[in-house]
Amino acid sequence: MDNFIYDIPVRVYFGKGQVENLGEELKKYGNKVLLTYGGGSVKRNGLYDVVVSEIEAADMELFELSGVDPNPKIDSVRDGQKICRENGIGVVLAVGGGSVIDCAKMIAAAACVDFDPWDFLGKNVSIEKALPVVSVLTIAATGSEMDNCAVISNPETKDKIAVSSSHIVPKASFLDPIYTYTVSSYQTACGAADILSHVFEIYFALEKSIYMIDCFMEGLMKTVIKYAPIAIKEPDNYEARANLMWASSWAINGFIEYGKNVTWICHPLEHELSAMYDITHGLGLAILTPRWMKYCLDESTAARYYQFGINVLDIDKSLAPMAVAEKSIEILSDFLFNTLGLNSTLSELGIDDKNISIMAAKICSRRTLPMQSLKPLELEDIENIYKMCL
Amino acid sequence: MDNFIYDIPVRVYFGKGQVENLGEELKKYGNKVLLTYGGGSVKRNGLYDVVVSEIEAADMELFELSGVDPNPKIDSVRDGQKICRENGIGVVLAVGGGSVIDCAKMIAAAACVDFDPWDFLGKNVSIEKALPVVSVLTIAATGSEMDNCAVISNPETKDKIAVSSSHIVPKASFLDPIYTYTVSSYQTACGAADILSHVFEIYFALEKSIYMIDCFMEGLMKTVIKYAPIAIKEPDNYEARANLMWASSWAINGFIEYGKNVTWICHPLEHELSAMYDITHGLGLAILTPRWMKYCLDESTAARYYQFGINVLDIDKSLAPMAVAEKSIEILSDFLFNTLGLNSTLSELGIDDKNISIMAAKICSRRTLPMQSLKPLELEDIENIYKMCL
Numbered sequence: 015m016d017n018f019i020y021d022i023p024v025r026v027y028f029g030k031g032q033v034e035n036l037g038e039e040l041k042k043y044g045n046k047v048l049l050t051y052g053g054g055s056v057k058r059n060g061l062y063d064v065v066v067s068e069i070e071a072a073d074m075e076l077f078e079l080s081g082v083d084p085n086p087k088i089d090s091v092r093d094g095q096k097i098c099r100e101n102g103i104g105v106v107l108a109v110g111g112g113s114v115i116d117c118a119k120m121i122a123a124a125a126c127v128d129f130d131p132w133d134f135l136g137k138n139v140s141i142e143k144a145l146p147v148v149s150v151l152t153i154a155a156t157g158s159e160m161d162n163c164a165v166i167s168n169p170e171t172k173d174k175i176a177v178s179s180s181h182i183v184p185k186a187s188f189l190d191p192i193y194t195y196t197v198s199s200y201q202t203a204c205g206a207a208d209i210l211s212h213v214f215e216i217y218f219a220l221e222k223s224i225y226m227i228d229c230f231m232e233g234l235m236k237t238v239i240k241y242a243p244i245a246i247k248e249p250d251n252y253e254a255r256a257n258l259m260w261a262s263s264w265a266i267n268g269f270i271e272y273g274k275n276v277t278w279i280c281h282p283l284e285h286e287l288s289a290m291y292d293i294t295h296g297l298g299l300a301i302l303t304p305r306w307m308k309y310c311l312d313e314s315t316a317a318r319y320y321q322f323g324i325n326v327l328d329i330d331k332s333l334a335p336m337a338v339a340e341k342s343i344e345i346l347s348d349f350l351f352n353t354l355g356l357n358s359t360l361s362e363l364g365i366d367d368k369n370i371s372i373m374a375a376k377i378c379s380r381r382t383l384p385m386q387s388l389k390p391l392e393l394e395d396i397e398n399i400y401k402m403c404l
Numbered sequence: 405m406d407n408f409i410y411d412i413p414v415r416v417y418f419g420k421g422q423v424e425n426l427g428e429e430l431k432k433y434g435n436k437v438l439l440t441y442g443g444g445s446v447k448r449n450g451l452y453d454v455v456v457s458e459i460e461a462a463d464m465e466l467f468e469l470s471g472v473d474p475n476p477k478i479d480s481v482r483d484g485q486k487i488c489r490e491n492g493i494g495v496v497l498a499v500g501g502g503s504v505i506d507c508a509k510m511i512a513a514a515a516c517v518d519f520d521p522w523d524f525l526g527k528n529v530s531i532e533k534a535l536p537v538v539s540v541l542t543i544a545a546t547g548s549e550m551d552n553c554a555v556i557s558n559p560e561t562k563d564k565i566a567v568s569s570s571h572i573v574p575k576a577s578f579l580d581p582i583y584t585y586t587v588s589s590y591q592t593a594c595g596a597a598d599i600l601s602h603v604f605e606i607y608f609a610l611e612k613s614i615y616m617i618d619c620f621m622e623g624l625m626k627t628v629i630k631y632a633p634i635a636i637k638e639p640d641n642y643e644a645r646a647n648l649m650w651a652s653s654w655a656i657n658g659f660i661e662y663g664k665n666v667t668w669i670c671h672p673l674e675h676e677l678s679a680m681y682d683i684t685h686g687l688g689l690a691i692l693t694p695r696w697m698k699y700c701l702d703e704s705t706a707a708r709y710y711q712f713g714i715n716v717l718d719i720d721k722s723l724a725p726m727a728v729a730e731k732s733i734e735i736l737s738d739f740l741f742n743t744l745g746l747n748s749t750l751s752e753l754g755i756d757d758k759n760i761s762i763m764a765a766k767i768c769s770r771r772t773l774p775m776q777s778l779k780p781l782e783l784e785d786i787e788n789i790y791k792m793c794l
Contacts, residue, residue, distance in 0.1 A: 015419075015642070015643065015646055016419070017417075017418060017419025017420060017421075017422060018418050018419060019415065019416065019417050019418070019422075020414075020415065020416035020418060021415045021416075022412070023413045024410075025409065025410065025411045026409065026410035026411075027407075027409050028407060028408050028409070028410060028662070028663070029405075029406070029407025029408060029663075030407060031407070032407060032409075224646065224647060224650065225627055225630065225631070225643075225647050226623060226624065226627040226647050226650055226651050226654070227650075228623075229619075229620075229622070229623025229624075229626055229627060230619075230620050230623050232619070232623070233616060233618075233619025233620050233622070233623055234616065234619075236619055237615055237616040237619060240615065241615070252405070253405065253615075256405055256614065257614060257615050257616050260614065260616055261616050264616070272418070273418070273419075
């Protein structure tokens with residue numbers, strides 16, 4: 015168990031109608047707000063109007079940046095940087111999902127520098143300062159609303175890179191489950207796969223966990239497995255949406271990772287996939303995860319799968335560890351591809367093997383090998399995992 | 405599920421040797437620190453010397469208040485208030501367990517007013533301001549290191565009153581499990597009972613919980629049940645001490661209570677007991693808890709006990725709910741009184757029935773009746789629960 019410093023200072027307004035506190039929260043950070051959002055969904059579900067009237071009631075000047083894409087692009091960050099620097103913006107408000115929040119975080123950092131913001135990602139320049147970020151969340155998925163991370167894509171270089179800094183953790187996030195009622199079945203499923211993957215990356219890393227945290231992680235996984243199918247069948251089930259939303263934040267706000275030095279595997283593999291093919295992050299993770307688990311399963315790792323199978327999937331504990339492990343992967347695959355209805359192979363998305371070696375090489379170029387989680391992975395192993403997904 | 409605002413801004417330095425960051429943390433709050441502690445245990449285990457050398461290395465002026473009692477008394481708060489006001493103290497540092505931290509919190513509030521600090525407790529005067537509080541924890545029990553609460557006794561009036569305020573939440577807490585190696589078997593057991601009780605108060609309240617949080621609570625209970633006996637047998641088992649320590653903070657930092665409007669039962673009953681007889685808080689809770697559970701068990705409440713029995717105590721789920729419920733109480737009693745070795749009745753502590761009606765009346769005088777948790781409790785019910793403990 016490693017030492018750690020727990021520090022999660024985000025203020026989370028959770029529940030129905032909490033957006034009514036948005037104006038008061040924003041006002042703490044001056045009188046000019048940059049509102050960032052994606053396509054039209056926040057206009058269609060009425061959230062945009064609520065947010066704008068909160069900003070008006072707080073007597074703040076409103077600037078807007080819309081059209082932030084899924085897998086947000088560095089050009090949106092550049093646009094936001096320009097607006098902030100030209101207008102002396104005090105706070106960046108993200109209204110949307112993980113893509114919009116990630117973009118807002120990088121705009122907030124870019125606003126404090128005069129160089130091109132891709133340098134934070136492509137050149138590893140560290141973030142020393144950022145404007146305050148506030149978010150209003152509209153999908154349970156990435157956990158960006160409560161974490162220190164942002165992932166930005168650069169279509170020119172086909173790069174998708176994650177950066178983390180305590181300076182970009184949102185000051186406050188507004189989580190009203192009702193604004194996720196309009197999330198489609200497909201996006202709900204992708205979000206669920208993303209949340210599960212955040213927990214898997216930590217839970218399955220073989221380094222000894224804090225038992226208490228293992229129990230918490232099992233609770234998070236049980237929550238997603240219980241409620242994602244309900245939210246898909248009954249999009250306006252408050253209990254289901256609320257549990258998924260709160261689980262999304264706790265899967266990646268740092269709490270479950272404290273005390274364990276973890277190398278993430280599926281996320282870097284997925285980032286290369288969506289950088290190359292612009293697929294949905296959660297879908298890529300869903301396809302990769304069971305293959306990664308299968309590839310890494312052997313006598314030396316089976317005990318961890320056994321714990322997962324018994325405590326999360328309620329498999330008969332009298333079975334042999336290897337049998338439980340294999341059954342766990344089966345049940346998980348069935349959950350992702352049948353219950354949630356996600357595509358199960360890359361081929362179904364029109365992706366073939368031609369860029370596998372490029373993607374694997376990119377991952378390895380930025381990391382120390384072997385990547386050690388369930389078991390040590392070299393370049394060839396990463397290629398093999400990709401191939402299993404075809 | 406009620407709305408809530410998540411806001412736990414404590415910075416927690418967790419792990420071996422983390423106290424080496426104490427000086428740097430304290431220095432944020434000026435150059436004068438009031439160090440509060442209890443008896444000699446922090447001197448015997450070397451922690452006092454480490455803390456003092458951190459303060460010296462940070463070039464801060466040190467003031468001291470020692471002799472803070474278990475069930476801390478208002479006179480200690482008054483003494484601390486005087487030192488703070490006469491010397492312009494910038495930060496109050498608690499080195500000890502819940503009693504010392506609670507006392508430091510109230511000193512921090514008292515330092516900002518010129519009236520008698522008992523007014524915060526006896527007259528319900530609200531805390532509007534407090535000096536920053538920092539804690540170095542030496543026992544896993546009350547969770548005061550991460551919560552907004554303090555409990556202070558007044559021997560003259562035989563009152564023991566809890567107060568809560570966001571202003572007294574510690575700015576930072578240092579949790580090094582090694583400093584709990586010297587905690588006796590008895591105090592380890594009492595601490596475990598206290599942590600469990602914090603979870604029980606919330607878990608057993610019948611109002612619908614957030615499922616994800618129920619899972620977390622079950623994890624906390626399993627953690628205490630797994631590790632308290634290990635810590636008693638092997639006082640220097642790092643893993644056991646670390647799990648108990650982190651569980652103590654999470655049982656009461658607010659996280660598991662968000663979204664549920666809970667009336668605590670065993671805590672107010674215990675506060676009256678220890679105000680009257682100065683017994684150890686955790687011991688009082690251990691005696692009260694199974695009786696409260698037994699008293700409230702009927703067909704309408706059994707489902708909650710069933711969930712506890714199945715998910716925490718691993719009782720055969722094919723049994724009838726009432727059978728599981730009864731068995732849960734038995735197993736819990738066996739754990740508290742045999743495995744942990746705590747006294748099981750008030751009589752064993754020399755307490756008879758003569759003050760029961762006084763204590764019950766005191767509880768009711770400060771609350772709206774019925775007190776509603778597992779089931780509605782009136783004055784008579786509270787007297788009955790006390791009588792079951794004799």
